[in-house]
Amino acid sequence: MLRVDALRAIYPELSRCIVVTNMGAAPAELYSLGHQPGFFYLWHSMGLASSVGLGIALSRPELQVVVVDGDGSLLMNLGSLTTMARYRPANLIHLVFDNEVLLSVGRSFTTATATGSDLAAIAAASGVPRTGTCRTEEELRQAFSDALAARELACLVAKVEPQGPPSYFFDLHYMESRFQFERHLRQLAAPGEENREGDR
């Protein structure tokens, strides 16, 4: 399975969610399918998409949050799985694209998943209540819609080919994205809550 095809398979659902991505190839592919104001691409902060997504999910329980992560990124912040499991937000789906390499800096750097580490099993052992590994678009579509319907913390690992987008072109500056995303979250707030102290 190619990650761009996997993203395309669940794009209709993703477009209605708050989505926080890791950096590199995945955001470029998601962006190529169509930007949404609820999409935030975490440039230069490798490993932290899961932590940022967890924070949003906990502070905005009325919103469905999806973290789009990578194997290399999650492996450098494995503690986020135990923290997610500890707080268990029902509105968070952690979707990990496992291509077994650090693709965005050259596919020759393999990660520990290439030598047997199983991220879904690590998530389950951390206490994440719903986990699974998907190998086809149809499996992912089904697992993703089941996770949305279940309304419980999920970690879905999608095994994908180590192939990136033809272009990493992005005409949304990260500062523009940062303000647009914050404004969007604020607009989604309950009436009267938009200017809550401490939100800035």
Ligand SMILES: Cc1ncc(C[n+]2csc(CCOP(=O)(O)OP(=O)(O)O)c2C)c(N)n1
């Ligand atoms: C702290 C930090 N270390 C390293 C990098 C360089 N870097 C950017 S993307 C990337 C690989 C990400 O791997 P993965 O999450 O598996 O996603 P993939 O590129 O395979 O899609 C690396 C090492 C960085 N940006 N920040």
Ligand SMILES: [Mg+2]
């Ligand atoms: Mg990878």
